Amino acid sequence: MTEIKMETIKTFDYDKPSIEKGYANQTLSIDISDSEISIKPVTDKMKDVFIGGKGFDLWLLWNAVKSTTKWNDPENAICIASGPMGGTPIYPGSGKSIVTTISPLTGTVIDSNVGGYFGPYLKFSGFDAMEVSGKTTQDVIIFIDGIDGNIQILKTFGLPVESYDLSAILTEHFGKGKPRNISVVSTGPGAKNSLIGCLNFTWYDLKRKRARYKQAGRGGIGSVFADKGIKAIVARWDTVSVNTNNPADVSELKKVGRKHSREIVELDPKQNEMAKIGTTHLVTIMNDFDLLPVNNFQYGRHPEAVNLGQEVYRRIFDPGYDGCWMGCTLACSHGVKDFVPLSGPYKGTKVFVDGPEYETIAGCGSNLGIFDPHVVVEMNFYCDTYGLDTISVGTATAFAMECFEMGLINESHTGGMNLSFGNRLSALEVLHQMARGEGFGKVVGRGVREMKTIFARDYGADPDIMQDIGMEAKGLEFSEYISKESLAQQGGYGLALKGPQHDEAWLIFLDMVHNFMPTFEQKAEALHWFPMFRTWFGLCGLCKLPWNDVIPEDNKDMPEPAKVVKHVEWYAEYYSTVTGKQTNPDGIIRMSEAVYNFQRIFNLKMGFGQREHDNIPYRAAGPVKLVEYESRQERYDKQLTEKHKVDITGKSTEEKNAMLRNVREELYEKLKDAVYERRGWTDNGIPTMETVKRLEIDFPEVLELLKAHGAE
Amino acid sequence: MIRVNEKKVSWREGMTVADLLKILSDSDHCAVVRINDKHVSRPFFEKTLIPDNSDVFLIPMIVGG
Numbered sequence: 001m002t003e004i005k006m007e008t009i010k011t012f013d014y015d016k017p018s019i020e021k022g023y024a025n026q027t028l029s030i031d032i033s034d035s036e037i038s039i040k041p042v043t044d045k046m047k048d049v050f051i052g053g054k055g056f057d058l059w060l061l062w063n064a065v066k067s068t069t070k071w072n073d074p075e076n077a078i079c080i081a082s083g084p085m086g087g088t089p090i091y092p093g094s095g096k097s098i099v100t101t102i103s104p105l106t107g108t109v110i111d112s113n114v115g116g117y118f119g120p121y122l123k124f125s126g127f128d129a130m131e132v133s134g135k136t137t138q139d140v141i142i143f144i145d146g147i148d149g150n151i152q153i154l155k156t157f158g159l160p161v162e163s164y165d166l167s168a169i170l171t172e173h174f175g176k177g178k179p180r181n182i183s184v185v186s187t188g189p190g191a192k193n194s195l196i197g198c199l200n201f202t203w204y205d206l207k208r209k210r211a212r213y214k215q216a217g218r219g220g221i222g223s224v225f226a227d228k229g230i231k232a233i234v235a236r237w238d239t240v241s242v243n244t245n246n247p248a249d250v251s252e253l254k255k256v257g258r259k260h261s262r263e264i265v266e267l268d269p270k271q272n273e274m275a276k277i278g279t280t281h282l283v284t285i286m287n288d289f290d291l292l293p294v295n296n297f298q299y300g301r302h303p304e305a306v307n308l309g310q311e312v313y314r315r316i317f318d319p320g321y322d323g324c325w326m327g328c329t330l331a332c333s334h335g336v337k338d339f340v341p342l343s344g345p346y347k348g349t350k351v352f353v354d355g356p357e358y359e360t361i362a363g364c365g366s367n368l369g370i371f372d373p374h375v376v377v378e379m380n381f382y383c384d385t386y387g388l389d390t391i392s393v394g395t396a397t398a399f400a401m402e403c404f405e406m407g408l409i410n411e412s413h414t415g416g417m418n419l420s421f422g423n424r425l426s427a428l429e430v431l432h433q434m435a436r437g438e439g440f441g442k443v444v445g446r447g448v449r450e451m452k453t454i455f456a457r458d459y460g461a462d463p464d465i466m467q468d469i470g471m472e473a474k475g476l477e478f479s480e481y482i483s484k485e486s487l488a489q490q491g492g493y494g495l496a497l498k499g500p501q502h503d504e505a506w507l508i509f510l511d512m513v514h515n516f517m518p519t520f521e522q523k524a525e526a527l528h529w530f531p532m533f534r535t536w537f538g539l540c541g542l543c544k545l546p547w548n549d550v551i552p553e554d555n556k557d558m559p560e561p562a563k564v565v566k567h568v569e570w571y572a573e574y575y576s577t578v579t580g581k582q583t584n585p586d587g588i589i590r591m592s593e594a595v596y597n598f599q600r601i602f603n604l605k606m607g608f609g610q611r612e613h614d615n616i617p618y619r620a621a622g623p624v625k626l627v628e629y630e631s632r633q634e635r636y637d638k639q640l641t642e643k644h645k646v647d648i649t650g651k652s653t654e655e656k657n658a659m660l661r662n663v664r665e666e667l668y669e670k671l672k673d674a675v676y677e678r679r680g681w682t683d684n685g686i687p688t689m690e691t692v693k694r695l696e697i698d699f700p701e702v703l704e705l706l707k708a709h710g711a712e
Numbered sequence: 713m714i715r716v717n718e719k720k721v722s723w724r725e726g727m728t729v730a731d732l733l734k735i736l737s738d739s740d741h742c743a744v745v746r747i748n749d750k751h752v753s754r755p756f757f758e759k760t761l762i763p764d765n766s767d768v769f770l771i772p773m774i775v776g777g
Contacts, residue, residue: 270717270769273746281751285744288753311749513743513754551772553717556740 004173010035010153016126019246022084022578028127033134035153051539053083054111055595056129057100067605071104072227074135081129085578086541087120090242090257093543095325103219104195105447106475108606110219110498115324116201117183121235136229146237163188163200164385171211174234180204186232187222190386193437194445197222198389203324213354214324217389248580256573264329264550274332277310279358284309291482293367295421296398300482304371308361312373341378343428356380362480363394369421386435395477399448399470408461414440448472468618474499483620486512488523491671494616497599504531524674535592594695597687611685622664629657686711716768723764729757744771
């Protein structure tokens with residue numbers, strides 16, 4: 001066993017509450033500035049309005065920060081929660097944690113959901129959610145021991161800086177011979193030296209006898225964690241069974257849980273095979289439909305994309321059970337065994353890599369013009385162990401590469417690096433520099449929004465073209481889908497509360513491939529229902545993949561097949577059997593609406609959350625450069641003439657591109673109008689008084705805020 | 713003979729994915745199929761031949777992401 005040097009700063013004993021119908025009914029508050037530990041009650045009102053998970057996080061964060069709070073102020077809190085169904089081993093995908101904080105990238109609330117054991121272990125230890133505020137100059141570990149009913153703040157010395165090694169050592173140390181009892185939250189040096197840091201959450205792989213990792217990637221939460229001086233948060237809990245969560249009706253819970261579990265076992269091998277290949281199947285499919293980001297989202301396909309597809313990763317992944325929560329039959333968290341990096345501090349040594357998933361492959365592969373599957377695995381490994389978000393690393397590096405190819409920046413700015421698309425060594429070097437906080441990599445680690453400012457201010461680059469090609473909105477880097485040809489997906493990205501992440505609404509196939517929503521009203525309805533339903537997973541401690549990545553065989557015969565209604569009904573049953581509160585599919589949407597609107601108002605509190613903040617860079621809506629137009633000329637010419645009745649006779653590509661831009665920018669504004677109306681918001685994108693009263697989120701501070709912004 | 717979602721379906725020389733979907737009653741919203749371990753997307757349905765003895769699966773990918 002590795003010897004660890006630690007000093008106890010604070011120890012706090014508590015009486016573990018029994019879990020009642022999915023709730024511990026209290027939250028944990030830790031201020032690491034003065035090592036204060038306290039416990040807060042969860043009220044019935046909190047449960048009724050905010051449900052749990054992200055809802056609880058938002059409420060804790062709302063009360064912790066002021067409108068002027070910045071990401072690196074001590075009062076900013078990192079909130080982590082499970083949810084009432086979190087920790088259920090019989091229902092697939094029931095181990096998620098949700099993390100929220102004020103983001104260094106956006107300046108407002110970010111939320112990120114993540115697998116691993118931490119959220120359930122935290123709840124079973126007695127806390128539906130935890131908030132950590134304050135800052136310290138010491139490297140501290142927070143240890144929540146749910147078995148002994150004790151919390152410790154520990155000062156540590158000499159532990160590894162890299163997240164993978166750190167978590168492995170802490171799992172061994174605190175596990176006391178039972179490593180499966182431990183889940184570690186940690187980050188790495190990249191998080192400390194950038195604004196795009198992620199958190200790694202562990203689960204223990206019994207077969208491979210190692211800690212495995214899932215990431216709360218988006219929005220720089222890891223950078224907040226590192227800035228606070230937190231080395232790790234460790235939770236310890238014992239054996240988990242279906243009774244640990246003390247559901248209201250165990251018998252009915254088992255029935256609905258087994259139905260969903262068995263369906264996945266039966267159908268996943270016939271459908272997406274996620275238990276074998278994760279989300280890698282999406283790479284070639286996105287490429288076929290012209291949706292895979294290539295060279296900073298300029299193009300949607302590339303002839304070499306097959307090198308990054310499921311046929312390749314099927315052979316690279318280490319076969320075996322890869323469930324990030326106990327008993328999940330989807331089990332999509334795959335990994336690569338005995339990988340040997342060609343660069344960086346682990347060069348020449350064998351490591352285990354968790355991943356890659358689709359987003360990492362597209363972000364750190366095709367979007368950089370890189371089609372070498374092993375380089376993607378290496379980028380994946382270093383992003384994780386450095387504590388960096390693979391999506392933001394990919395999108396930010398892609399932006400820098402395009403600026404380099406366009407001559408907006410040059411080798412005098414990059415420290416001599418040739419940053420052309422496809423340059424694998426440069427992409428890896430940027431990543432290593434980012435982690436060290438050195439050179440041009442440090443600049444890329446500030447994210448796309450800040451890069452645009454630096455390139456314009458310090459290097460004289462044209463701000464207008466960078467605004468068009470810099471793929472960020474609200475300050476967050478886009479995730480990895482081409483949205484140019486789907487207006488609904490442009491809304492899915494641009495209207496997402498935290499910034500352009502696809503977890504709110506992934507409507508590309510419904511809109512572009514299936515043409516399910518040709519009218520504005522239909523698009524607006526989709527941009528209401530899907531974000532609300534998807535939000536609900538984050539309230540309850542659930543993963544959304546079992547909902548729609550395995551589809552019942554009779555789904556096509558159901559009304560509204562896009563919603564996978566049978567599963568929605570199962571989820572309503574699941575909620576009812578755990579909490580004892582009867583609900584139905586409409587009830588699910590109602591629960592989410594309250595939290596969703598509250599988060600929109602939280603954005604308003606922080607100085608955002610209005611129409612102008614829902615803008616997107618033009619590349620998300622259409623072709624910026626003439627070569628982009630020409631790559632889809634037939635499609636664009638046809639749209640202009642047939643759909644928009646524009647006479648393009650004798651027009652140059654430049655003229656047609658300008659016409660297309662006018663049309664598409666106008667359509668996006670109309671989409672905003674339709675969605676705001678459907679959601680019960682003003683035309684400035686602010687929830688109305690009537691909406692907040694209907695949803696019972698009419699707290700005095702909310703009403704005051706709305707009044708100040710003219711909402712009626 | 714090929715198997716489509718584990719049910720036997722007659723095969724003929726030159727059969728494409730598009731041909732197969734025309735004779736199936738449950739291929740609505742099918743944008744992707746898997747032939748053995750290989751995915752084929754709708755833009756390639758017309759020109760992709762299905763080999764005899766293949767296992768074909770209709771992938772109901774609708775709202776993924």
